[in-house]
Amino acid sequence: MGETKLRDIVIVGGGPAGMMAGLLFARAGLQVTVLEKHADFFRDFRGDTVHPSTMELLHELGMLDRFLARPHDRLDHAEVRFAGRDYTVGDLSHLSVAAPFIAMMPQWEFLDFLRSEAAAFPGFRLRMESRADALVEEDGRVAGVRLAGGEELRARLTIMADGRDSLVRSQDLLPLESLGAPMDVLWFHLGKADNPGDALRGSVETGRMVILIDRGTYWQTAFLVPKGGADAVRARGVAWVRAQVAAAFPDIRFPTDGEPDSIDDLKLLVVSLDRLTRWHRPGLLAIGDAAHAMSPIGGIGINLAIQDAVAAANLLAGPMVSGADPDPLLNRVQKRRLFPTRVIQTGQKTLQDNVIGRVLSGRPIERAPWIVRLLDRFPLLRRIPGRVIGLGVRRERVRSPQAPQQR
DSSP, X not given: OOOOSOEEEEEEOOSHHHXXXXXXXXXXXXXXXEEOSSSSSOOSSOOOEEOHHHHHHHHHTTOHXXXXXXXXXXXXXXXXXXXXXXXXXXXXXXXXXXXXXXXXXXXXXXXXXXXXXXXXXXTEEEESSOOEEEEEEETTEEEEEEETTSOEEEEEEEEEOOGGGOHHHHTTOSOEEEOOOSEEXXXXXXXXXXXXXXSEEEEEEXXXXXXXXXXXXXXXXXXXXXXXXXXXXXHHOHHHHHHHHHHHOTTSOOOTTOSOOSGGGOEEEOOOOEEESOOEETTEEEOGGGTEEOOSGGGOHHHHHHHHHHHHXXXXXXXXXXXXXXXXXXXXXXXXXHHHHHHHHHHHHHHIIIIIHHHHTTOOOOSOOHHHHHHHHOGGGGHHHHHHHHHOSSOOOOOSOOOGGGO
């Protein structure tokens, strides 16, 4: 059934940024519709690291205990293997937050959690299988979206949280700057024996980088390949890929009958690192991956998107509740969030160019970089990357209002 009335906000995309923004704006008393093009949230091989910065926001909202009741694993330190030796490079356990660890939770579980929490607010509506095909423009500003099938949804503000394939990107509606990436990632499952899991393990050797995420009954595996090199790897066959992973982790026993069984089981993630140079136009704001596609390095993408949503609600919800035009305020959201985006992307690009690119090019890896050796030797130094990974840059706090009837 269509919606004929004017909504306060239409959000395109039911990912982490869109769902959190929908929750916060509805909590403030606004009428919000979130559009998700799929029938459910179940898409495998999505980012699933929920960092302390995100859980601290849930704590401020009084939702953390319910979140932690969902299935998850906990990780409070970071380890990586270089040339056959393991190094500890990050420590989150010292952070002065309610949850000083990374929660490894499948993204569909996290999104379902946000949906259940947002449903408590009467102004929130989530529409599944609703794909936005175009923006509706009127009097020089964006006035809503047009769905596949022709239905139009009008709103005072349209928020694009539809990821790196966003309408604003595919239709060149906002300017985009690409920073480049030297790698892509093949994702697949590997069978898991009875060996204990470590939540997250990484291996870096000459010409090969592999990451394992413990999923209880299987390993979710990321096999990094040179940019555009996925077909060449697939041509070697599944047995070759499995042998590469086994060689990277000789201390782990992988059942021989586990996945992947065929080339189709190797799912390609095309890595991008880019950002819009302008995130808004009258009636329109882009956040999350729609505004900045992040590298998977550090698993920071979800958490940066959540921070965007909180900043948008902090700056826009109160004025919109009072009836103000959001257009003059949109640039404040970009100014608030562009600095941490640049800082994090600069760090990711440095690692891409100086570590990942060199490894995948086949240059010999005889020992770990000096910074890795330094972090492993001095435990106190591990707190620095732990803080950056765990809390990010310019961390947001919930300052958006809560409508009296929602308390």
